[in-house]
Amino acid sequence: SQTIHQWPATLVQPVGSPLSLECTVEGTSNPNLYWYRQAAGRGLQLLFYSVGIGQISSEVPQNLSASRPQDRQFILSSKKLLLSDSGFYLCAWSGGTGDYEQYFGPGTRLTVT
Amino acid sequence: QQPVQSPQAVILREGEDAVINCSSSKALYSVHWYRQKHGEAPVFLMILLKGGEQKGHDKISASFNEKKQQSSLYLTASQLSYSGTYFCGTLRNSGGSNYKLTFGKGTLLTVNP
Numbered sequence: 001s002q003t004i005h006q007w008p009a010t011l012v013q014p015v016g017s018p019l020s021l022e023c024t025v026e027g028t029s030n031p032n033l034y035w036y037r038q039a040a041g042r043g044l045q046l047l048f049y050s051v052g053i054g055q056i057s058s059e060v061p062q063n064l065s066a067s068r069p070q071d072r073q074f075i076l077s078s079k080k081l082l083l084s085d086s087g088f089y090l091c092a093w094s095g096g097t098g099d100y101e102q103y104f105g106p107g108t109r110l111t112v113t
Numbered sequence: 114q115q116p117v118q119s120p121q122a123v124i125l126r127e128g129e130d131a132v133i134n135c136s137s138s139k140a141l142y143s144v145h146w147y148r149q150k151h152g153e154a155p156v157f158l159m160i161l162l163k164g165g166e167q168k169g170h171d172k173i174s175a176s177f178n179e180k181k182q183q184s185s186l187y188l189t190a191s192q193l194s195y196s197g198t199y200f201c202g203t204l205r206n207s208g209g210s211n212y213k214l215t216f217g218k219g220t221l222l223t224v225n226p
Binding site for chain 2: 042043044046049051057090094099100101102103104105106107
């Protein structure tokens with residue numbers, strides 16, 4: 001069966017510091033991978049998605065970036081965090097074909113102080 | 114184009130029924146439903162495909178009206194475990210073989226004893 005991991009689970013970072021969140025998927029090959037952000041009490045905002053190694057599509061212009069160095073690894077980064085970057089970051093995967101239902105990782109709760 | 118969900122919130126007593134609606138102004142490939150409990154990641158419930166095929170949860174039902182681009186989620190004989198925020202996601206082709214899921218703002222369902 002497929003599993004998706006995210007770390008860290010929680011993170012408190014000062015404004016201006018860098019960020020690196022990692023997501024890995026097990027039990028599947030060539031998945032589509034997604035990064036979402038959810039502000040407190042709000043909906044799911046798609047940040048990036050990837051259909052393959054090195055292929056990243058950005059949905060929202062911002063100070064975040066994403067990379068996919070391996071088939072089942074997806075990384076979210078920032079060089080300098082802003083207060084507005086606080087939120088619940090969720091990684092998700094779906095099949096590359098078929099119905100595209102998405103399965104979410106446990107999430108990282110980021111607080112920028 | 115974000116789908117519109119209604120109602121924004123609903124409070125039930127255990128055993129009561131509820132309907133959550135999701136509508137889009139754009140042609141859809143499919144509609145997905147997710148439930149998120151407080152502090153947790155969203156969990157896939159079901160997917161509704163064009164032509165009426167439905168995949169997923171065996172205790173929650175849904176419908177998809179392709180002509181109206183609307184979907185409804187039916188929660189019957191609600192249980193305490195049904196509490197959470199329900200999101201619909203509408204899948205559209207974003208170019209070539211890329212498909213993108215856009216989520217609504219969510220419906221907060223509270224089931225009381």
